[in-house]
Amino acid sequence: MKFTRSGFAIGVAGLMFGVSAAANQEWPESFGYLGIQGSYYDIETGRDSIGDVHNYWQPAVNLGYRFNPRFSIQLQYGEAETEARNLDIDVDAKLATITGRLHFPEWAFGGFQPYAGAGYGRNELEPDGLRTKREDMYVGELGLQRLLGSHFMLDLGVRGLLEDDDRFFDSQPYIALNWLFGKRYAEAAPAPAPEPAPRREEPMWIDSDNDGVPDHLDQCPNTPAGALVDDVGCHLTLEETVSITLHVEFDHDSTTVKRSFLPQIGEVAEVLVQYPDAEVLLEGHTDSTGPASYNQNLSVSRADAVMRVLISEFGIGPERIRTSGMGESQPIADNNTAAGRAQNRRVEAVVEASREQIQRR
CATH class of the missing domain: 3.30.1330.60 (OmpA-like domain)
Structure with missing residues (x-):
């Protein structure tokens, strides 16, 4: 069966609309995550006979940490098998990347938070019986993230990879499911201090505890404010x-x-x-x-x-x-x-x- 980028996009869109619009989830202030990714690697044609290979699906594992609502970093490693376009040989493809991501929580819509990322990648193509081709790559990312309950996060995006030597450009749409750990939430802001009560004018006789009975008749000083008292200033109880x-x-x-x-x-x-x-x-x-x-x-x-x-x-x-x-x-x-x-x-x-x-x- 031949998979295409449009088929991948349809599957991703189906998953996006299939995710129920659950109650709004509170994003942790910081957290680590570990997950799996599926992607479609679209490699630019016209390279040498070793580097010119068919597009392929590539699974990968993710390990990342979000330091605050604005910045995170992710390590990723994936492997896949494909074939050379001009040679009848199998090729093992391995890709490792490290990217820093800038998040935009203020632009969230439908529970999804957008982000942009940049970093470094190392791609290795190992054809049967031939020497390994290694490529250093500049990596750019655009994606969306959404919490699924309190322990999982959905990650949808597309990655661009620019080869350092001969400037070929590959693309890699992806979808990942990550498990969150080490979550920390922002502390609630303290309540504002109450305004001081207005000062009341002191009457001709002194009533220190403001219970309505002047001090010279009050047999129970320091009555709590608002208490009912008898004629000698002692509070009534029940x-x-x-x-x-x-x-x-x-x-x-x-x-x-x-x-x-x-x-x-x-x-x-x-x-x-x-x-x-x-x-x-x-x-x-x-x-x-x-x-x-x-x-x-x-x-x-x-x-x-x-x-x-x-x-x-x-x-x-x-x-x-x-x-x-x-x-x-x-x-x-x-x-x-x-x-x-x-x-x-x-x-x-x-x-x-x-x-x-x-x-x-």
């Missing part, structure tokens, strides 16, 4: 029970806490700050995929992951957090559907506390 429920969902076979759930975890942390004697119980759950014993351990790991967020992100003491794993024993949705399994992959937390709570005006 018994209050506080209960807040947290629900954090996870990807399949994952213990990574998504940053989209940080505000909900922060609400639990806020209650723990308001009630210093309170404790929280974190219960991890899984769907029914996989062995029950594996799911039991996975559920404990998910609860521990939320615990680490409460400790590192919100400063909650570890002695106030308990974790347990429920495995797949307590589903809240149908495990026979993808949506139901997504709901079952979760961590639930319940905070229960009782204390004397000051009544507010």
Whole structure:
């Protein structure tokens, strides 16, 4: 079967439009990646009998690192087999490249981020029974990248290769699937400081805690602001029970806490700050995929992951957090559907506390 550049382009376009427009993915600030690439190497004709070979498909492996949203570097190595155009011999083609890439996240469209790259390439053609032909090449790239979930990245592009010696120009459209590792996300900007409260005029008599009772009659100084007080300035109290429920969902076979759930975890942390004697119980759950014993351990790991967020992100003491794993024993949705399994992959937390709570005006 003969493959052409137009056939490759049609396949790439089909994959682009076939990728579902999933929820917007948050790009990491920096990450490494390892992947595989398929490409169609279109070699310029008119070379010597060794270098003048048929076009060919070439698989390759990628290793790269994105240092920040703007710059990355990639190493690549690929091998393929082809034939000489004018000689009846087989030729092994090997290509290694290193490129630096400049990314343009502000121009992203449809989830795809464009980039341009430049670098160096080394191409070797090894014909049967003849000496190897080695070519130094200047490399240029134009491409698009898109996240597929939180662990994979699709890379589509075209590479131009200019031979250093005799200035022949080859082209190489490609598609790659890369697995991401070592992801780091940008820290959220701190909230702006609240504006200072306007100064109130001091009355003829002094009320230091602003509870409406002058100091010379106040038997309970330093009453918290906004508290209801009796005639002698002491606050009124009531018994209050506080209960807040947290629900954090996870990807399949994952213990990574998504940053989209940080505000909900922060609400639990806020209650723990308001009630210093309170404790929280974190219960991890899984769907029914996989062995029950594996799911039991996975559920404990998910609860521990939320615990680490409460400790590192919100400063909650570890002695106030308990974790347990429920495995797949307590589903809240149908495990026979993808949506139901997504709901079952979760961590639930319940905070229960009782204390004397000051009544507010």
